[in-house]
C-alpha cells in the first residue's frame with residue numbers, strides 16, 4: 435500500500451523519509467489504549483493512504499475505523515467502532531506526509547529571498563501550504579491550490595486559514611505576488627466564504643504601492659466577507675541582501691510583473707516606510723477601525739507594531755486588539771508584553787529581587803519601549819536589569835525587530851558589555867523546529883562565547899521566575 439497518495443504533480447520540499455511516523459502518543463488517549471507507540475508508522479485509514487495529520491484526523495473520525503500501522507516492518511491492523519468524535523492523541527513527527535508544498539510565486543518583497551546564502555536548508559523553504567496555515571497559522575496565497583485541494587478544504591472543513599492578500603485589485607496583486615493566478619483572489623476568498631471556512635487576511639504594505647487608495651479598495655472589498663476574522667497590515671521588511679537584489683533588479687523577472695498597473699513603472703520599488711508615511715497609514719487605518727467598530731463591533735483591521743514604534747506613537751490598548759487574533763504574527767505583541775509587565779509589577783512584592791543583575795537584549799526598534807518597561811520592573815522589584823538594544827548586522831540594520839536577531843548579532847552586541855548575570859531574549863529568536871537561531875547557532879554556543887547564560891523567555895513573569903530561582907548567585911547585594 436502506498437503510504438501517501440500520488441502527489442507527484444505538486445512542488446514540495448522536505449519530504450519525510452518515513453511519512454506518518456508517530457512522534458508522541460498522549461497518555462490516556464485512544465491511541466495509547468490501542469497500543470499504538472511512538473515510532474509506529476500510520477500507513478492508512480479505512481484502506482486509504484493519508485496525506486497529512488489533518489487527513490488522519492478526518493478519516494479516523496468515522497464510526498467504523500480501520501487503521502493500518504507499520505511497526506518495524508510488520509503490518510498491524512486496528513479495527514474498531516467509535517462514536518465518531520474521539521481524540522486519538524497522536525502527534526506525528528511530520529504533520530504533512532507528502533512534504534511541504536512550496537509556492538509558485540515571486541513576490542518582490544519575499545523575505546526568504548533576502549536571507550544570506552549558507553544558512554540551514556529549512557530556512558529557504560518557500561512554503562505555501564494550506565495545511566500549515568490551518569495547523570500553525572502560516573500565511574498562504576491560495577495560488578497553488580488544485581481542484582482536489584479546494585474540494586478537500588471544503589469537504590474536510592479545513593479552517594481557519596491565513597491568507598496573504600496584499601491587494602484585492604487583481605492587476606496589482608498579480609504584480610505583488612508575481613503570479614498570474616493571483617488576480618482571482620476575490621473569487622478564491624468567496625469560495626472560502628461559501629464553504630463556511632473562516633480566514634484571517636494579511637496585507638504586506640509597500641509604501642506608495644498598495645497603501646493609500648489601494649488599501650482603501652482592499653479593505654472595502656474584504657469588509658464584505660463574514661467569515662473573515664481579522665485583517666493585519668504589516669510594513670514590508672527589507673534586509674541588506676534584499677536591497678542588493680533590488681538594486682540589481684533581479685526580481686520582477688516574470689512577464690506578469692513587468693508593469694505596475696496604472697503606471698508606467700517597470701518595477702515595484704520595495705523600500706521601508708518613512709516616519710511620515712507610516713503616520714499616514716496609522717491615520718488611514720484609524721478611520722477604517724472606527725467604521726469596523728460601528729459595523730462589526732470590533733477593530734478588525736490591525737496594524738503591525740512597527741508602524742507605532744517607528745513613529746514614536748503609543749501602541750494601542752489591549753481592547754483595541756479584539757483578543758489578539760494575529761499575535762503569532764507579532765500583531766499587538768508589544769501591548770501584550772507591556773501589559774504583562776504592568777500586571778507583574780502590580781502583584782510583585784516590593785524589593786523581592788533586590789540587587790539581582792541581568793540584561794535584556796532586544797531589537798533596536800523596541801529599545802526605548804523596553805527600557806521604560808524594565809525601569810518599572812526594576813523600581814518595583816529592586817532588580818538591576820539593564821537593556822541592550824542590538825543592531826542586526828546579519829540581515830542589516832533595516833531589520834530592527836527582536837525576533838530576527840542572529841547568534842552573532844548577540845555576541846557582537848553584548849561582547850563589550852560591563853553588565854553581569856543572565857541575558858534574557860525573546861523566545862521568538864529561536865526556531866521551534868530546529869532549536870537554532872537564524873544563523874544556525876544554538877543558544878548554548880552563543881552563551882559560551884559571551885560567558886553568560888542566555889535565557890529565552892516569553893514574558894516578564896518568566897524572567898522574574900528565573901531571577902527568583904537563581905537569586906542567591908545573582909544578587910550583588912543580598
Ligand code: SF4
Nearest residue numbers: 537539540541544560
Ligand atoms: S508567497 Fe511570496 S513571500 Fe511567500 S514564499 Fe512565495 S515568493 Fe516568498
